[in-house]
Structure formats: C-alpha cells, structure tokens
Amino acid sequence: MLELRLVQGSLLKKVVESIKDLVNDANFDGSATGFSLNATDSSNVALVALLLRSEGFEHYRCDRNISMGMNLNIMAKMLKFAGNDEIMTLKADDGSDTVTFMFESPTQQTIVNFEMKLMDINSQHLEIPEVDYHAIVRMPSSLFASICKDLSSIGDTVVISVTNEGVRFSTRGDMGTPNVVCRQNTMVDKPEEATIIEMNEPVSLKFALRYMNSFTKATPLSSTVTLSLYSGQPVVVEYKIAEMGYIRFCLAPKVEEVDDEANP
C-alpha cells in the first residue's frame, strides 16, 4: 500500500494546477524514492517531470511500486476542498482502483475525505536527459512569467539568447519587435531576486510562447526558475519545490533558423 502524509497539503494543489492544462490524464507513481509523475502533453511536444521525495513527507510508506492514473482536471476540482493550511493524507491499497484523499485543518475542526476512481493510462516513461548545458539561467520566477505573458501579447514565439550581455527574450509581431534583456545581477536584497547566468557558450533558441506560458503556471511553487539551454536541444524549465523535489518542463525548440530578431 501507499500512504503518505504531507503537512503542506496545498502543495499538491499547486502542482496539479500547474500541469493540468498541459496534461489531461497522467500516472502518479509511488516508490520508495518518492511520489513522482512523468508525462508528455497531448501533442507530444512538451514533457513534464515531477518529483516529491519521500523524505519531504511527514509520513511516507510505500510497500511496493504503484502507478495511479488520474484525471488532472477532476483532481483539481477535488483539491479545491483543501485550504491553504490543510494537512493532506493520501492512501491507496495495492490493486485497488481507488485512491482516498483526506485533508485536515490544523485545528482538526474540519476533515475532508474523498475517494477518487483511478484510471488505466498507458504512458511511456520519458526521462529528461542531463547534459552539460551551454547556458543555465536562474532568475525570479515571477519575472520570467511576466516576460512570457507580455511577449505573447505581441508574438507567438520567443527567442531566448544567452550572451555576455545577459539573457535576452525577444519576439516579433506585426506591431513591433520587443525584446527584454536580463543581466546577471547578484546585488539583491533577497537571494531569490537574483539573476544568475552561467554561460559556457552563447546559445539562441526559439520556442512556442504558448508552452512557456503554460509552464509558468508553476510560479506559485517556487520564487525562482532555472532555464537550462543547449543549442538545438530542448530547454529544461525547472521550478524547485522546497525540501521536496522539483517540477521540470522540457520543450523542444522550433527548428526554423533563428533569425536576426535575437541578434539585432
């Protein structure tokens, strides 16, 4: 059986909110290591990988590996019952076709129970490969989110370029060609406000803004985001989940030649 207890139950709510528009149905996998999810979006363009390590739970018991297929929109509706301070308990018996969630308020005043049917989902487990990236950018997650949102009111794609100057986000639309440059900046009041750029080689890649905007739904999970870039390869957009793990999104670049909008 799988039984896990998470003091900050709202975390699962934020996780589901951040991926439900990308992935409709997915398997949540329980193992000795932790609670995880690996899925591709319906158009097979983006990959999402979630890991919540077993040590991060107040209680974690997993007798054997278990894979639980859930519809993320139903889950999101169910998780609305969980307030922000609620303690979550999830239980699934081996071989059962249901999972139960329980949310307790800190004062034990209210207890929410619900049972959810599991689904059979065929999915391939795709790992996001670890490589020596050409450039890794860590920046405030809210800044990244607002840049993607603003650019998408002008164009459909974003070119992300890392050079000595910093990281440049640019788009091109009928009404103009805005670009935003974020410079390395570590002179900040709070460490999460820093922009830190590690560049081994300059790199410039073009992505669909639609996906980027979808990834930024994970912004409530972390105050920073990390973009790992390698020429011609998918970008990895990672939000760390404090003391528990991460949620990573992986998106293939657009293959057309990157034009001069990135290098004016």
Next chain:
Amino acid sequence: MLELRLVQGSLLKKVVESIKDLVNDANFDGSATGFSLNATDSSNVALVALLLRSEGFEHYRCDRNISMGMNLNIMAKMLKFAGNDEIMTLKADDGSDTVTFMFESPTQQTIVNFEMKLMDINSQHLEIPEVDYHAIVRMPSSLFASICKDLSSIGDTVVISVTNEGVRFSTRGDMGTPNVVCRQNTMVDKPEEATIIEMNEPVSLKFALRYMNSFTKATPLSSTVTLSLYSGQPVVVEYKIAEMGYIRFCLAPKVEEVDDEANP
C-alpha cells in the same frame, strides 16, 4: 408615514445583495416592530424572512403599517450609490407610490437622493415555524459558504448529517464522493470561529446545493450561520444581523430517500 434612519446604510445594500437572486420582487413591510420582508422564491421552494427591529435604527417612525413592493434588482442598482460608511434615510408617505432613499457621507460631503417607484405585489405572508429541532449547528459563515461552493463543483445536492461525530456535508458526482466533516470546536481564538453542535437526535437531510449557494450570499452580513435541522422538515439557515435582527432562509429537503453517501 414611514421614516427610518440607519447609520450603517451599507447594511441594506448587503441585505438586498443577499436575496436579489432568490426573489425578484418583494414587499418590504414597515410596522411598529420594525422593517421586515417575507417572500418565497419564484419556484416556491425556498422562503426568506428578514427582520430589522425598530430599536436598531437611529431614528424610526412608522405611523401605520405599510407595505412597499420593490424590485430587488433595481434596488440593488440604486444602492450602489451608497458607499460603505453612508448613513441611510428612507421615507415613504402613506398612500404614496414612491419611496425616497437618501445616503449621506459621514462628513456630509456628498448626499445621494433617489426616488423609486413602488409596485403592487400580491404575496402571501408565510411564517417560518419554530420547532424543537433535532439538531442546531452554529458555524463560521465563511466555512459554510466555502463547503457549499466546493461541493457544488462535484454534485447538485448536499446531504447534511448531524451525528455524534459532528456535522457532515457530502455530495455525490461522477468524479467521486467528497464529504466534509466539521467537529464541535469551541477552543478558538475568536468566538465566531467556533463550531457548536446541539444534537437531540441524529438527523440527515438532502438539499439542492443551488439554493444553499444562494443563501450563502448573506455571508457578509454575519460571521456565523446557524443551521436548524429536523427530520423530514425544511432546514432554517439563519444569519444574525448584529443588534438589529436576522435574515432567515428556509428550504424543503429533497424527498428521495437519503442514500448511503451520508452514512458511509
């Protein structure tokens, strides 16, 4: 003539907001006792009873009983002129077919006047009967509102059951069967955060969530709500209006047998 002056003029605004979706047209009745309203919703399933006692007004004069038919949606639009701190004066001459409202800001800087046409409304005056209820639950009004809202994203009805365990709200939908249990809890920082359950007999009743959600529009009027339950009888949902009276909603239960979702 009727003439009344209410220091907290926004109270009438909140009252109208809380019932306008349930009742389109209704008679407001002035008498020596106070300012009141008794109405059924358009489908005759729910009853609403409002009382604002004469002592609660800064000034209250009612020479003879008067019944004033008003359209609540028009009233709601008119009352938008009243800010939160405004002092309200309402005047109606006997036999007149209009009523005048005046709102003064505390500093007298702005004064809003409007005259509204009265309507002839035939209505029967239905009293909510007082009985020895099987169970009376007092709980935070915001908690009750959020439970009703969350349940209605899953199902159409709520079963409210009071047992030794506490009060249980449950629904049933395609995607699962959530239930929320609120336990008696008086160990709270503020008295209005308590959940107090008086049970003479266990009781379990099923109601349409659509109406419950409509009743919770009265949440801004009071920090607590009281549910009075009697087997086979309508529930009374009461919001006290501080030092003035109350607004009560009365709803007949669904007559199908209460199934096991309430008693798992």
Next chain:
Amino acid sequence: MLELRLVQGSLLKKVVESIKDLVNDANFDGSATGFSLNATDSSNVALVALLLRSEGFEHYRCDRNISMGMNLNIMAKMLKFAGNDEIMTLKADDGSDTVTFMFESPTQQTIVNFEMKLMDINSQHLEIPEVDYHAIVRMPSSLFASICKDLSSIGDTVVISVTNEGVRFSTRGDMGTPNVVCRQNTMVDKPEEATIIEMNEPVSLKFALRYMNSFTKATPLSSTVTLSLYSGQPVVVEYKIAEMGYIRFCLAPKVEEVDDEANP
C-alpha cells in the same frame, strides 16, 4: 532628433491607458516646450489634450518639432512591458519612420527595448479655448469616477449643475431619478480630498455619460479632477500630472433643454 528620459516611466503607460478608448490613432508632438498630444475622438465629439512639459523630464532634447503618429492600442500593448518603477527613454530620429522605447528597471537588472513603426495621421490641431468659466469644481478624482459609473447604471446622460447648494450630478432612467450632491468641503485631512467650488453664475449642463466614463480612465494620473463649466459651452475635465503638465478632456453639452431633473 527627439530624445527624452522619464524617471517615472509608468506615467506614459497611464496616459495611454486613459485615452486609448477615446482615440485610436494620434500624433504625439515633440517641441522645445514639451511632449504633447491634441486629438479628437473618432466621432468628433470630444477633444483630448495632453502636455508633458520638457522640465518634467530627467533628460529632454528636441532639435526640431516632430510629429509622431502612433496607434494607441499597439502602444498600450507595448507599454505593458514597462513595470511601475521603470525609467523610460524614447528616441526618434528626424525623418525616421520608427520610434524606439527603452525601459530600464531601477536596478538595471532588466532592460526592455522596442521599436515601433510610426504612422502618417492627418489631424487638425484644435485648442481648448480658455474662458472665464461660470463655475469651476475641483473634487477627488475617485469620487467623480464613482459618481459617473454609478449614474451610468441608471441612465445615459448626466446633468451637472452648480448652485449655491454645491455641485449636483443627476440622471434619469426607467427605474428612477438619482442625484448626487457634493458640497464645498475644505475641512479634510488631506488637501486632495477637498471639494472646492468656485461659482460666478449658476450653471447646468447635460452630457453623455459614455464620454464622462471614458475620461475617468485618467483617474490613476491624479488624485483630483477639475470640471470647468460655462453655459452652453463644452466642459473641460482636467487631470493635472504632477510637476509635468496635464491631460484635459473637452466635451460639448447635449443641446436639448435641460429639464427639471437637475432642478427638483
């Protein structure tokens, strides 16, 4: 060339937001005096005049008069990139058909650049005449905005009347005839909360609320608004822009006889 640098870059954003629903395309004019705009709305009923004086800029250079035609909706989208603290630089070369905007965050962490195409716009430069008004009312801009908004839920027009009593805003609709009286009031905690009425002669004029509501989009630019009224003449609604200039709207009155709703 024109080159100007504005520490409070969000100001241009607020200016564009406040006029873009009234005017689609307009010429921004640069001269030694400052940066200005004069335009009529598409139906030629209202006039808008903006002035940002050169002294208000951190840096201002204008070698010769320049007129730059811009689409205000495109501009508004572009200006979304500018956060609230950003420093704006605008550059246009003489004879060029583009203008560049740059927004720098105070810490220099992010820099937004965009180039926008200019348009040829034929426009006549209409001055708002200065006259000895019958009455001038200065009042909190948020109060004026909320009165116009509330009245427009009842009727289409507002009669603005200045008498010894104060300034009265009234409308007439199917559901009643609300009116709001604001009295002279200088006994306030903050000077911007005052209502100051200078009356040489009583005056009463009727205007379309649709335009008034549009003008109130300039509310974020100033905590006070000034209404200058002259019988039979257009009203001037002015929002001062601190230490820089103003935005003025001018609207012709409705010519039907002002009926008794204004003088009950």
